[in-house]
Amino acid sequence: MNRTHWTQRIDPRWLYLILLALVIIGLLVPIPLPLIIGPQTRALYDAVEHAPADKLAILCTNWSASTQGENRPQTEVILRHLMRRKVRIALMAWEQQSTNLARELVEELAPEYGYVYGRDWINWGYRAEANGTLKGMVLDIRDTFKTESHTRIALTDLQRLPVMAGVRNTKDVGLIIEISAAGTYKNWIQFVIGSTPAKFGYGPTSVMAPELYNYIDAGQMAGMMFGIKGAAEYEHLLIEDGTLKKPGFTTKAIAPISLALVLLFVLIGLGNYGMIATRKMERDA
Amino acid sequence: MEPQGWSTTPGIWFGAIGTLALFSLLYRENRVYRLFEHLFIGLAAGYLIKATWRETLEPQWWVPMWGGQWPWIFALGAGVLFYTIYSKRYNWMSRISIGILLGFVAGQIFQQTANEYVPQIRNSFKQVWGVKPPPGSAATSLGLSLSNAVFVLVVLCVLSYFFFSFEQKNKAVQASARTGRYMMMFAFGAMFGATVMARMALLIDRVWFLMHGWLGLG
Numbered sequence: 001m002n003r004t005h006w007t008q009r010i011d012p013r014w015l016y017l018i019l020l021a022l023v024i025i026g027l028l029v030p031i032p033l034p035l036i037i038g039p040q041t042r043a044l045y046d047a048v049e050h051a052p053a054d055k056l057a058i059l060c061t062n063w064s065a066s067t068q069g070e071n072r073p074q075t076e077v078i079l080r081h082l083m084r085r086k087v088r089i090a091l092m093a094w095e096q097q098s099t100n101l102a103r104e105l106v107e108e109l110a111p112e113y114g115y116v117y118g119r120d121w122i123n124w125g126y127r128a129e130a131n132g133t134l135k136g137m138v139l140d141i142r143d144t145f146k147t148e149s150h151t152r153i154a155l156t157d158l159q160r161l162p163v164m165a166g167v168r169n170t171k172d173v174g175l176i177i178e179i180s181a182a183g184t185y186k187n188w189i190q191f192v193i194g195s196t197p198a199k200f201g202y203g204p205t206s207v208m209a210p211e212l213y214n215y216i217d218a219g220q221m222a223g224m225m226f227g228i229k230g231a232a233e234y235e236h237l238l239i240e241d242g243t244l245k246k247p248g249f250t251t252k253a254i255a256p257i258s259l260a261l262v263l264l265f266v267l268i269g270l271g272n273y274g275m276i277a278t279r280k281m282e283r284d285a
Numbered sequence: 286m287e288p289q290g291w292s293t294t295p296g297i298w299f300g301a302i303g304t305l306a307l308f309s310l311l312y313r314e315n316r317v318y319r320l321f322e323h324l325f326i327g328l329a330a331g332y333l334i335k336a337t338w339r340e341t342l343e344p345q346w347w348v349p350m351w352g353g354q355w356p357w358i359f360a361l362g363a364g365v366l367f368y369t370i371y372s373k374r375y376n377w378m379s380r381i382s383i384g385i386l387l388g389f390v391a392g393q394i395f396q397q398t399a400n401e402y403v404p405q406i407r408n409s410f411k412q413v414w415g416v417k418p419p420p421g422s423a424a425t426s427l428g429l430s431l432s433n434a435v436f437v438l439v440v441l442c443v444l445s446y447f448f449f450s451f452e453q454k455n456k457a458v459q460a461s462a463r464t465g466r467y468m469m470m471f472a473f474g475a476m477f478g479a480t481v482m483a484r485m486a487l488l489i490d491r492v493w494f495l496m497h498g499w500l501g502l503g
Contacts (some may be wrong), residue, residue: 002345013312014312016311019488020492023485023488023489024491024496025490027489027492027503028496028502028503031311064329066487067483067487068490069486069487069489069491070483070486070487070490071489080448096332096333096336096337097329097332097336099336099340106323125340125344126336126337126340126341127341128340128341129336131393146345147344149340152344173502186401188398189400189401190393190396190400190401191397192398192401205483206296206479206480206482206486207479207480207483209474209479210472210475210476210479210480211476215405218404218405218408218409219403220401220405221369226479227432227479227482227483227486228483228486228489249493252493253486253489253490256485256492257482257489260488260489261481261482264481268422281320
């Protein structure tokens with residue numbers, strides 16, 4: 001005789017199927033859910049909104065295809081906001097995949113906002129080591145990267161790269177944003193933030209977000225996007241200011257996430273109930 | 286919603302087949318899953334080598350070295366020494382490179398610690414009474430004071446949990462340490478919840494890719 005409660009004998013494949021069904025329903029059926037803008041997202045939005053338009057903004061990425069579900073929408077909303085404000089953008093990456101993934105995203109958005117490579121944006125490329133690169137950037141960005149990533153034009157060639165005009169080191173930068181699936185925000189705080197007037201904003205995966213409130217509270221970070229929820233909040237702010245006409249995938253993803261989390265609450269409750277019930281059955285036997 | 290039809294792009298099809306193959310593990314272990322797992326690992330490793338060469342080694346080391354900055358050749362020697370760790374006879378040589386690297390890192394630690402933690406320590410000294418709300422803020426002085434007091438209390442409780450240098454016999458210290466432990470449990474719970482949300486977001490992205498990018502739904 002099997003002395004376990006029925007909840008302990010459920011084939012997990014049924015649970016995967018229910019989860020999949022909920023996700024599909026959430027994506028296909030519009031479910032109006034309230035979206036409250038968190039103070040950390042608003043602070044990040046304000047930092048981008050008030051970044052000096054005549055200075056370069058650095059957008060550093062450290063994500064790969066494995067976390068693009070969260071990091072790509074974050075990168076997109078930041079890019080749209082910067083492009084709407086006509087701020088010059090420099091891409092750089094600590095992750096070998098994200099250098100191309102972020103570049104593709106900029107190339108996709110550039111025609112919409114009239115951004116031209118070399119004039120309005122530049123790609124400094126991927127660097128394998130963060131500390132040395134950042135220490136170099138504090139002294140001299142042109143000497144650290146030497147060339148841009150696409151066709152290897154020297155960063156000192158201002159005729160072909162007017163985007164680099166007036167940019168010598170991180171003191172000449174107006175804003176630094178990193179979208180990341182790893183803890184490289186620390187490298188920026190340890191080596192760059194404090195030596196530049198530029199504000200630092202961060203877009204982490206949800207996994208990392210809870211540990212970042214210390215940095216925001218201490219003023220080391222201007223704000224952050226809490227994973228995909230933060231991206232949805234940011235998207236909402238962009239709709240409010242007219243940058244975006246309608247919600248995109250990020251807002252659409254909030255409903256299935258909420259449904260999936262409700263399912264998890266139920267399953268955690270059932271699992272605990274089943275465990276207690278099984279113990280009771282064993283004691284009674 | 287208007288169905289837009291299946292994608293005709295080979296890359297999308299390859300992505301969709303790869304996604305389904307990896308999801309097939311949820312049903313049971315199978316060879317298709319293993320094949321695609323190895324394929325993905327191989328692709329990622331190959332991509333890493335290519336990107337490291339093209340984005341870092343070639344422009345930062347190879348081109349300058351052949352362009353007249355010949356001392357860069359010594360970087361190759363220092364790098365190769367790391368690989369002597371695989372030889373029983375010569376593995377002592379790897380310690381030279383490791384020592385140099387440790388020296389660099391140790392030097393950086395001072396700056397790292399000061400820049401990362403000093404502002405946070407300074408920020409933990411908060412005014413717990415008579416806090417003036419910032420102009421234009423809806424917060425009240427009492428609310429901000431209470432918030433700061435909770436912050437300071439939690440910091441002290443968590444710190445007291447880590448008093449391992451002496452036995453915690455004092456009842457006040459015991460209560461404080463226990464409270465600190467519960468506070469950390471709250472934080473770990475928040476982290477776990479955030480982790481679950483992250484995983485769900487990644488799943489939803491893949492399902493959306495299959496539905497929208499591949500099948501043309503939604």
